[in-house]
Amino acid sequence: MRTESTRCVVVGGGPAGMMAGLLLARQGVEVTVLEKHADFLRDFRGDTVHPSTLELIAELGWIEEFLGLPHSRMHEVTVSIGGRAVTFADFTRLRVRCPYIAFMPQWDVLDFLAGKAAAHPSFRLLRSTEATDLIMEDGRVAGVRAVTADGPLDVRAGLVIGADGRHSTLRGRAGLEPTAGSPPMDVLWFHLPRREGDRVPFFQGGKGALVAIDRGEFWQLAYTIPPGAFAELRQAGLPAFRERVAGLAPALRDRVERIDDWDLVHQLSVRVDRLRRWHRPGLLCIGDAAHAMSPAGGVGINLAVQDAVATANLLGPVLLRAGLPGEADLAAVQARRERATKVTQAFQLGILRDLYPKGAADDTAQHVPPIFTAFRALPPLRHVMGRFIGLGIRPEHIAPLTR
Ligand SMILES: Cc1cc2nc3c(=O)[nH]c(=O)nc-3n(C[C@H](O)[C@H](O)[C@H](O)COP(=O)(O)OP(=O)(O)OC[C@H]3O[C@@H](n4cnc5c(N)ncnc54)[C@H](O)[C@@H]3O)c2cc1C
Secondary structure, eight states: OOOEEEEEEEOOSHHHHHHHHHHHHHHOOOOEEEEEESSOOOOOOOOOOOHHHHHHHHTTTTHHHHHTTTOOOEEHHHHETEEEEEEEEEEETTTSSSEEEEOOHHHOOOOOOOHHHHHHHTEEOOOEEEEEEEEOOOOOOOEEEEEETTTTEEEEEEEEEEEOOTTTTHHHHHTTTBBBOOOOEEEEEEEEEEEEEOOOOOOOOOOOSEEEEEOOSSEEEEEEEEETTTHHHHHHHHHHHHOOOOOOHHHGGGGGGGSGGGGGGGEOOOOOOBSSOOOTEEEOOOGGTTOOOOGGOOOHHHHHHHHHHHHHHHHHHHHTTTOOOOHHHHHHHHHHHHHHHHHHHHHHHHGGGSOOSSSSSSSTTTTHHHHHHHHOOTTTTTHHHHHHHHTTTSSSOOOOOOO
């Protein structure tokens, strides 16, 4: 058993963990991030970098370099149902440097953050290192137990940050209970080739809902279904599924035959929940570990990043003074971020849910959702929604360095 000590250990190298590790190291705090995978190359990760996150990258002085990475931009979100379209969110009036969503593969975003963090001598990223348990001492979390390719490792720290996502091991080990949330949808994730001139709406509702993300050479497609409806869909067979996809995106009809095996269609279960208490002595959960987000609105990554910024702003100075953050310090992070989380989840489960079919046979083109009609009747609503989706509630800013 090897043992290491650091000031702060972050479990999980997703958007929340990498941003928290980077910002703490930037302040001079000794920090180690543990990531169970060897790389960031996982296809199911969301790709939406919202204006709020772009603004933070601009505040850090890296925006030109960041936007030099391959990406596409979306200035407004259009929803199509039954052949009629409505602009649901418009980002163009936001007073930020980048008033648009940048679609960038998440592994590129995480590699970028890891590269910036590596420039700080107090930062360490341990890949292929999976936290399995907490180290407890005198009723306080004093570090984590992990497994690595070279055997077990104990990392002792003054603060453990649980950023290990919606299936968080740490929150379970700490006895932190999430509110029971009913799953809002399942997502079927697959690719089809993209050709110049393809006209595929971003969001198309009908029998199921199809979200199409331009990834240059291919379309990343998310077909959303009611929870548990995949078995029924599979029973109906691949030709029926292909017909549904082609019905929602006629431009892809000439290539839906490529979906010739269910193995090409990956089911991702969505989960929405929230911890009542994000912390206990020595441990703070952030991002999906504190509040699992649905993909609706593409806000999850950005909310996770906001948590990370609040954590670094509030706890960095405490850790830097060699103090151990107390319960009040950890509670301050929850207090700062909780309202934004609650409102955003309510929005995902309420307003946005209305756009998705409620049953496998439901067809929103036949029963146009009231929210769709409301946005067609009141076009200025798109700016309100643009602000809410693009910046969220209580957008964070990078605190100036004190040293
Ligand atoms: C199907 C689906 C699609 C989505 N699409 C989008 C989207 O387009 N846009 C968007 O903004 N949000 C999207 N979301 C939500 C988004 O994925 C999350 O809100 C966001 O990723 C949360 O970031 P995080 O850093 O908290 O957690 P995660 O991104 O889940 O990162 C957690 C990290 O911790 C690592 N880890 C886990 N356990 C351990 C352990 N024990 N030890 C070490 N490492 C560990 C994982 O490997 C992972 O790298 C989607 C969600 C789902 C389910």
